[in-house]
Amino acid sequence: MQVFKNLVLFSFFFALIGCKTEQNLQSENVQMAFLADIHFQDIYAEFEDANYQGIKNPISGEFVNIRTMQSQLKSTRIFNENYFAFTTALDDISKKGIKIVVLPGDFSDDGQPIHVKGLRRILDRYSKKYGMSFFATTGNHDPVKPFSKEAVKKDFLGKGGKEQIIASSERNLKISEEEQLKPIITSGIKNWGYKGVLNEMSNFGFYPKQDYLYWETPFSNYTYKAYDFKKASKDAALEKRVYPIQDNTSFLPDASYVVEPIEGVWLLAIDANVYVPNEKTSGLVNNPDDFSGASMGYNNVLSHKNHLVDWVKKVSNKAIKYGKILIAFSHYPMVDFNDDASSEMKLFFGSDKMQLHRVPNENVAKTFADAGIQIHFGGHMHINDTGVRTTEKGNTLFNIQTPSLAAYTPAYKILTIRSDSEFEVETVVIDSVYSFNKLFPLYKQEYKYLEETDKLGIWNKDILKAKNYGAFTEWHLKELTRLRFIPKDWPKTFTETILKSSGKDLLLMEQENVEKINKQLEQKKWNFNDFESWTGFDMIFDFYRLRNADELAIVDIGLKRLEQYQFVCHKLSKSGNEIFVLWQSIFEKTVNGKPSNHFKINLKTNSIEPINP
Secondary structure, eight states, X not given: OHHHHHHHHHHHHHHHHHHHHHHHHHHXXXXXXXXXXXXXXXTTOOOTTSSOOOEEOTTTOOEEOOBOHHHHTTSSSOSSTHHHHHHHHHHHHHHTTOXXXXXXXXXXXXXXXXXXXXXXHHHHHHHHHHOOEEEEEOOTTSSSSSSOBOOEEEEEEOGXXXXXXXXXXXXXXXXXXXXXXXXXXXXXXXXXXXXXXXXXXXXXXXXXXXXXXXXXXXXXXXXXXXXXXXXXXXHXXXXXXXXXXXXXTEEEEOOOEEEEEETTEEEEEEOOOOOOBOSSOOOOTTOGGGBOXXXXXXXXXXXXXXXXXXXXXXXXXXXXHTTOEEEEEESSOSSOSSTTOHHHHHHHHOTTSTTGGGSOOHHHHHHHHHTTXXXXXXXXXXXXXXXXXXXXXXXXEEEEEOOBTTSSSOEEEEEEEOSSSEEEEEEEEOOOOTXXXXXXXXXXXXXXHHHHTTXXXXXOGGGGGOSSHHHHHXXXXXXXXXXXXXXXXSOHHHHHHHTTOBHHHHHTTTOOOHHHHHHHHHHTTOOHHHHHTOBHHHHHHHHHHHHHHGGGHHHHHOHHHHHHHHHHHHHHHTTOOHHHHHHHHHHHHHXXXXXXXXXXXXXXXXXXXXXXX
């Protein structure tokens, strides 16, 4: 009898070990991909309520609805070619066998119905074919405003290389004499609010599904142990997911949720969109024009959406209680994304330049680190970066900025969960994209028209010689730097001095002893000729490459050239000129950020280490 009891106890003990091992295996070595700022536009979309096909590609014969190259090269994002980059990234993810794909906001471009529907069709196709599960959160370009509004885009490419206006309504549509093509009117181009976007994207995390192990919002009133799909579905109604504004007189939606897609892993999707009411409002219910846009992110969350902080604390505590690995994501960064050079940049550029108003203040990282977030994936800035903050309480937050597929360097992130405390993050560059140059014949028509009409600020047609998508995005950044960034953001006292100067000119600017400089160059196995091969514009452009791609840009710039920039910056700073001193500090910090390409995080030691190739 005793032997039988021992066998029963042994079997029971073995079963417990088996269950625990199975649960650990489910949450260990789990991989998930993060694709931020897709800015998807369905270039093959057909407008259901307008007799307009778009423009015909003279090579393929296909009709497409695309934006002009001129508009792309003055925007921080590509509008057209990212369509092909997105499907290429999804194909790459499927080959790697990754089943969980996270979209941290700006999955659409201005929440236009025609594009959100096109995105949904693609996500449905990959879900069905490869068993992928997609989890999205909203960005400032998804619901542009909390409620739907009429919209117009004047920069679609039309016949003969001209701009084509496409609008959702004729109301308030102003047309200049230069705009010769008749406007296209279609509801497919309006800006959807939360209701339209979430309804269309309902299968991608925003609402509970039968196969989710758990799902809740900041407004759910059930417990983890009492979770029930039917109850969750009732609580998921958008009208129940609202928070008060303006002294509780009106309410705005909040799309935040936490989901357990596989045993042991919780994905925390934070809707950090904040639409601040204008000082003067119309008095109309749900008028989108009564609110600001949402691009500020977490600085406004702390002042206008503080209920999220309390909810994050509760979720974090429950994750600890039930042994869940918590991975947070949202559209906006929680940590300074300028390699801690923001204070110098404000002095150098001005606080209203270089998107410095979007830098989260230090209280953001402190608040959410102490609320329990340790790993957070953000987007919004179209950059590759890692920021780390440790609070006075000893809580550390790792903020991982996911690059955009619609900008240089186009890439996505893979998170591998090694254990409950060890994580690996890898950045996958998408530089080879099939059909990336498919639209180039149409851009040639546009360039011809601009050239014939003597348009100012015309783009450089050499971009159409790009060998691959990576090179195309590099050209995009270069033209963006020339056409927009330098004229808009840079102090003239700096650019007038260095923009056209060669590296050699910059070395000799302070009239330092030439023989002394020559000896310093010889020690580094350089000579003056090395510095004549680049200009101040090249240095500024490469600064943007570093700012966008961080470590990924070093391959494109080259270590030798990068060291030459640092050498020149150091020389200029010795002049005592405050602007050169600031520039040297900004450049040096940009070069020496935290690991951002391939690295590992240890939550027990709060450490981050690069993984060398």
